[in-house]
Amino acid sequence: MNVLLSVEGIYTAYDRVDVLHGVSLTVEAGTITCILGSNGAGKSTLIRSILGLTPAHAGTIRFDGQPIGRLPTHRVIASGIACIPEGRKVFPKMTVEENLRVGAYQQRDDHEVARRVEQTYALFPRLKERRAQLAGTMSGGEQAMVSIGRGLMAQPRLLIIDEPSLGLSPLYVKENFRIIGDINRLGVTVLLVEQNVRQTLAIAHHGYVLSQGRLVAQGTAQALADSEEVRAAYFG
């Protein structure tokens, strides 16, 4: 097993009140690993800790074996982690293509940036059709595509996606999940944070369930989907 990201017993607090209580998990290279949990469970805080936005005050976070828990966010990003935040947050007054190019800001080779734009359009043909449209005028589902595409433009080794299905119509949820599966098949390791249990477990390999800042279940996606405990908590 080739572990790309490991989180070992982290505690993270806001205003000295712990929100994460000893969370440990691993993300194996090449997989989609998901974190399931309801509102307020601590999912986004876990991502903020990994990115160094709200650093953990105890525990260790390693990316490709190197401790990253004390690094500033820009260095975490530079080490090969991209994040698509909750709520997507496209730049509304910029075109689709300008939004994508922002994601590759660390790449100075114009040919390489152009290659990545084309690769992103191959995954999202709709974005190619709308390349000159202002992102703020697109539907929520299309903005989700822009944000995922922007994350990919950095060519990350780990792509973290925070609740991509939130507020989307079922059709777009389905399409965006399919595309996340495609991205993973291209070789990108994905950490997917979601409340949409059924569709997430359908594309994930491995998963964890977070509740009130603690991991309460973990296993293969299949085992979690079959688990009575998870079923009782989420499928009710």
Ligand SMILES: Nc1ncnc2c1ncn2[C@@H]1O[C@H](COP(=O)(O)OP(=O)(O)O)[C@@H](O)[C@H]1O
């Ligand atoms: N900036 C903040 N300041 C204080 N408390 C926060 C802040 N952000 C989140 N919290 C609290 O931390 C807990 C976990 O929140 P969060 O990580 O956003 O959960 P999730 O993403 O699973 O919905 C919640 O109780 C929330 O109210």
Ligand SMILES: [Mg+2]
């Ligand atoms: Mg959240």
